Amino acid sequence: MNRFLLLITLLANALYSQLGEKPSKMNVLFIVADDMNCDIGAYGNKKVLTPNIDNLAKQGVLFGNAHNQYPWCGPSRASFMTGMYPDQTKVKALRIYLRQAIPEVITIGQSYKKQNYHSVRVGKIFHYHNPRDIGTAGHDDNYTWTQTVNPYGRDKIEEYKINTLIPKAYGGTLSWMAADGPDEEQTDGIGATETIKFLEKFAESGENFFLAFGLYRPHTPYVAPKKYFDLYKTNEMEIPLSSDDYLKTIPTPAVKSIRDSQKKEQLNLPNDLAQTIKEAYYATTSFVDAQIGRVLDKMKETGLDKNTIVIFTSDHGYHLGEHGHWQKRTLFENATRVPLIVSGPGINKNQKIMEAPIELVDIYPTLMDLSQIETPEFVSGKSFAPLLKDSSAIVRKSALTELSVKLGPNTRVQGYSLKTNRYRLTQWGKNGVLGYELYDHKSDRRELCNLSMNKLHKKIKDSLIEIINYRIAEARKKPKGLGPQFEGVSEWDEPETIHSQPK
Numbered sequence: 001m002n003r004f005l006l007l008i009t010l011l012a013n014a015l016y017s018q019l020g021e022k023p024s025k026m027n028v029l030f031i032v033a034d035d036m037n038c039d040i041g042a043y044g045n046k047k048v049l050t051p052n053i054d055n056l057a058k059q060g061v062l063f064g065n066a067h068n069q070y071p072w073c074g075p076s077r078a079s080f081m082t083g084m085y086p087d088q089t090k091v092k093a094l095r096i097y098l099r100q101a102i103p104e105v106i107t108i109g110q111s112y113k114k115q116n117y118h119s120v121r122v123g124k125i126f127h128y129h130n131p132r133d134i135g136t137a138g139h140d141d142n143y144t145w146t147q148t149v150n151p152y153g154r155d156k157i158e159e160y161k162i163n164t165l166i167p168k169a170y171g172g173t174l175s176w177m178a179a180d181g182p183d184e185e186q187t188d189g190i191g192a193t194e195t196i197k198f199l200e201k202f203a204e205s206g207e208n209f210f211l212a213f214g215l216y217r218p219h220t221p222y223v224a225p226k227k228y229f230d231l232y233k234t235n236e237m238e239i240p241l242s243s244d245d246y247l248k249t250i251p252t253p254a255v256k257s258i259r260d261s262q263k264k265e266q267l268n269l270p271n272d273l274a275q276t277i278k279e280a281y282y283a284t285t286s287f288v289d290a291q292i293g294r295v296l297d298k299m300k301e302t303g304l305d306k307n308t309i310v311i312f313t314s315d316h317g318y319h320l321g322e323h324g325h326w327q328k329r330t331l332f333e334n335a336t337r338v339p340l341i342v343s344g345p346g347i348n349k350n351q352k353i354m355e356a357p358i359e360l361v362d363i364y365p366t367l368m369d370l371s372q373i374e375t376p377e378f379v380s381g382k383s384f385a386p387l388l389k390d391s392s393a394i395v396r397k398s399a400l401t402e403l404s405v406k407l408g409p410n411t412r413v414q415g416y417s418l419k420t421n422r423y424r425l426t427q428w429g430k431n432g433v434l435g436y437e438l439y440d441h442k443s444d445r446r447e448l449c450n451l452s453m454n455k456l457h458k459k460i461k462d463s464l465i466e467i468i469n470y471r472i473a474e475a476r477k478k479p480k481g482l483g484p485q486f487e488g489v490s491e492w493d494e495p496e497t498i499h500s501q502p503k
């Protein structure tokens with residue numbers, strides 16, 4: 001750049017600063033929690049203390065009807081980081097590296113790298129076995145990032161102290177611990193510290209950044225310093241009641257998802273044990289909130305808030321005893337719905353959009369629009385940028401989530417669930433051969449009354465079946481400009497050779 005252009009640039013930046021207008025390139029702080037549901041203050045649960053997330057919602061737009069595309073860590077993360085549906089990424093298991101299936105894809109971070117942004121990851125963004133892979137790169141995608149940090153804290157070092165329903169099993173089993181020591185010794189506390197360092201660095205250098213802060217909690221084991229457990233009383237935890245009579249009203253795959261998909265040790269928990277576990281989840285949620293608060297405070301302190309888009313979300317929702325189930329991997333609202341909050345310059349403040357359906361695949365094109373970057377042709381999501389300035393805008397009319405459920409030793413069935421502003425329709429098997437579920441959220445937000453066989457709801461069911469089959473067909477199309485897809489890739493720690501053919 002010659003001296004004249006440099007002078008013009010400096011004068012323009014000074015003018016932006018005086019007028020309070022945003023420069024042409026916006027930074028992004030992308031915060032992703034692990035296994036966090038919508039049991040937080042901003043979403044109406046005032047018993048759960050999340051003041052920092054609540055304040056973020058006041059500074060931006062909260063979406064109350066946002067859903068993931070596959071309620072399981074690996075497939076969901078591969079989906080939202082590429083803006084494609086799991087039927088397009090071909091990633092439907094945990095131990096798969098993204099480029100085994102779609103080697104030429106351009107992720108969100110890559111799109112920013114191509115615009116000379118620093119694309120930085122701190123913690124978990126792509127899949128990690130949690131807590132097994134803490135301190136490693138897990139199943140990360142190194143093409144996405146300019147730089148990465150893999151925090152490793154006291155929660156991992158003192159893993160042997162953790163309470164668990166199955167000895168030495170933590171990641172997929174209900175496990176918990178009120179830890180000694182300060183926040184900064186925990187893995188997510190270290191992650192927050194490292195994220196803060198990057199903010200300080202970028203504030204000083206003026207370089208543009210896409211900074212992804214991925215937390216490992218509240219994913220089990222629910223570990224947080226004792227002070228967060230002290231915020232709650234065990235005997236005040238409310239555990240949902242679930243009658244087995246309800247199971248007779250839903251298709252077999254749905255029953256399998258909420259009973260057979262979880263370990264037998266987690267079924268029919270005694271009430272006092274269930275209360276202890278739920279308290280630990282809430283304590284860990286408050287701990288996560290505190291780490292997010294540390295990062296947001298630093299961003300404001302450095303002045304980067306004037307030129308940074310903040311997106312907060314989770315990879316999927318989480319059951320805490322609803323439908324008699326714990327954790328994820330169902331097609332009920334508890335597992336598909338996620339928190340989603342967006343704030344930044346030019347974005348409405350203190351706006352709650354509770355009915356408009358949003359999908360996590362929509363994050364990619366939205367960020368591209370907000371950053372004035374062209375969205376890659378293969379991205380299937382739809383930008384919800386118009387909603388950030390006009391809550392009456394219409395982006396989509398439904399959100400689609402899928403899940404594969406094991407019916408027997410060698411048999412799996414695919415389910416798809418469609419959420420509109422009012423209804424949820426879930427279809428099991430091709431063309432619903434294994435049954436349907438239909439829930440009316442106007443009268444049944446807990447999804448306990450399956451209306452699919454109710455003659456009074458036949459018209460709405462038939463119309464939703466037409467919509468879901470169209471959505472499924474679209475989600476299965478190979479996107480233009482993607483490059484090769486590989487079906488049936490094996491998970492990396494399995495002994496089988498990868499047999500796949502490009503599609």
